[in-house]
Amino acid sequence: MRTVVVGSGSEGNATIFESGGTRVLVDAGLSVRRVRRRYEEATGEALGRVDAIVLTHHHGDHVAHAGRAARAFDAPVYLTPATARQVTLPEETRTRPYARGGRVRIGALEVHAQPVPHDAPQVALVLRDAADCVGLVTDLGETPRALARHLRDCRTLLLEANHCRELLPWAPYPAFIRERIGGPRGHLANAQCATFLGALKAAPLDRVVLMHLSKKTNDPRRARRAAGAALRGRNVQLEVAHQERPMVLEGREARQLTLGLG
Numbered sequence: 001m002r003t004v005v006v007g008s009g010s011e012g013n014a015t016i017f018e019s020g021g022t023r024v025l026v027d028a029g030l031s032v033r034r035v036r037r038r039y040e041e042a043t044g045e046a047l048g049r050v051d052a053i054v055l056t057h058h059h060g061d062h063v064a065h066a067g068r069a070a071r072a073f074d075a076p077v078y079l080t081p082a083t084a085r086q087v088t089l090p091e092e093t094r095t096r097p098y099a100r101g102g103r104v105r106i107g108a109l110e111v112h113a114q115p116v117p118h119d120a121p122q123v124a125l126v127l128r129d130a131a132d133c134v135g136l137v138t139d140l141g142e143t144p145r146a147l148a149r150h151l152r153d154c155r156t157l158l159l160e161a162n163h164c165r166e167l168l169p170w171a172p173y174p175a176f177i178r179e180r181i182g183g184p185r186g187h188l189a190n191a192q193c194a195t196f197l198g199a200l201k202a203a204p205l206d207r208v209v210l211m212h213l214s215k216k217t218n219d220p221r222r223a224r225r226a227a228g229a230a231l232r233g234r235n236v237q238l239e240v241a242h243q244e245r246p247m248v249l250e251g252r253e254a255r256q257l258t259l260g261l262g
Contacts, residue, residue, distance in 0.1 A: 001107075001132040001251045006030060006038050007213045008138070009243035013062050015136060015158070017068065019129035020108030025053045025075070026125065026136060028066040031145075035069070042246035052106045054080040057122040057139060058086035065091055068141070078104060082121035102186075114150040116140035119185040125151060134158070138212040141186040143196045152202045158195070158241070161210040161227060162187035163217035171217045181217065190223050194230040197219060206247065207237040215243065 003162050006014040012029035016039065017183040025035070030179075050073035055063050068087045070077050074216075076094040079087065085096065098104045102113045106128070113123040117140055124137040124147060135146070135154040141251050151157060168182050168189075180186050198206065208231065220240045228238055239256070241247055247256040 001127070001134055002133055002248065003130050003158075004034030004042055005036050005158070005209065005211075005241045005247040005249070006042075007243055008213070008241040010061055010174065010212070010214060011243050012064070013105045013138070013212070016047075017109060017127050017134065019132070020138055022109050023050050024106055024109055024111070024127070025069065025073070026049050026127075027056055027062040028069040028243045029061040029064050031065050032072045036054055038246040039236065042248050048072065050075045053077045054098075054106075054111060054125070055087070056117065056125065056136075057118065057120040058083045059120055059139070062073060062139075063087050070094070078106070078111075080121060086120070087233040110193045112150070114146060115146065116147060117142055117185050119180065124155060126150060130151070133157075136211075138162075143192065147196075147254050148200055154203050155208045156202070156203060156209070157161070157200075157205055158209045158211050159193055161186040161190050161193040161218070161223040162212050163189050163214045164219065164222045165191060166187045167219070167222075169234065171214075173183055173216075181214075187212065187214075190218065190226040193223070194226040197227055198230040205234070207239065209239045209241050209247070209249065211241045211244075213240065 002018040004016040005028050014030045017024045017028045036047045053075050070093045078096045078098050080100050100115045110128045112126040116124045122139050127134050131159045132216050133153040134150045134156040136158045138160040
């Protein structure tokens with residue numbers, strides 16, 4: 001399976017999963033123009049067909065461009081009933097429901113969903129093909145016990161490390177926003193991410209990618225240091241996703257552009 005993290009952060013999220021001729025875009029928080037451009041810059045290939053768009057939840061940094069993406073790629077949009085009630089899509093958009101605790105088959109990929117705690121009905125996804133298993137877990141305030149079981153077969157894990165608890169109190173946000181970010185239905189702190197990785201012993205992890213880092217309440221070096229300490233002694237590759245720079249994950253290789261692409 002090839003994974004292209006197009007962008008990850010509060011300014012917009014989009015990740016593409018590819019296997020056996022199937023291409024799935026998970027979340028559409030970036031414009032079609034940016035998705036196409038970053039994909040081509042990262043892979044050297046034009047982004048043509050997309051077979052499906054899967055939405056994890058209704059927040060704007062994940063769904064703002066879903067309707068335009070569906071039209072541009074002539075692709076159906078998969079979303080949970082709870083998300084469908086909160087998202088306005090063009091009338092002509094083809095939608096496909098999936099359960100928050102269910103699974104759907106999209107070509108060569110099987111997508112498994114598991115509810116996680118957030119201030120919107122949110123899911124952690126596991127994507128499987130015949131040979132690989134990748135987990136995508138962002139936008140959650142804590143890690144429920146069922147999450148480790150959900151990820152037990154993953155070789156690659158894309159996991160949120162949103163903020164640093166030491167930096168959050170100084171963030172330029174109103175107090176209620178800081179409380180929301182750090183609360184049990186907000187976002188994972190570096191320490192929570194590290195604790196979960198330390199306890200995630202059953203999964204055959206080859207690689208962890210830290211996702212959805214805040215520009216205002218985190219720093220890649222802090223996030224990497226916390227996660228690295230939790231993974232010490234394990235043969236696990238550690239990467240950090242970026243808001244502006246796409247990343248390609250294929251086999252044991254990870255490539256991230258060094259220039260921001262806007």
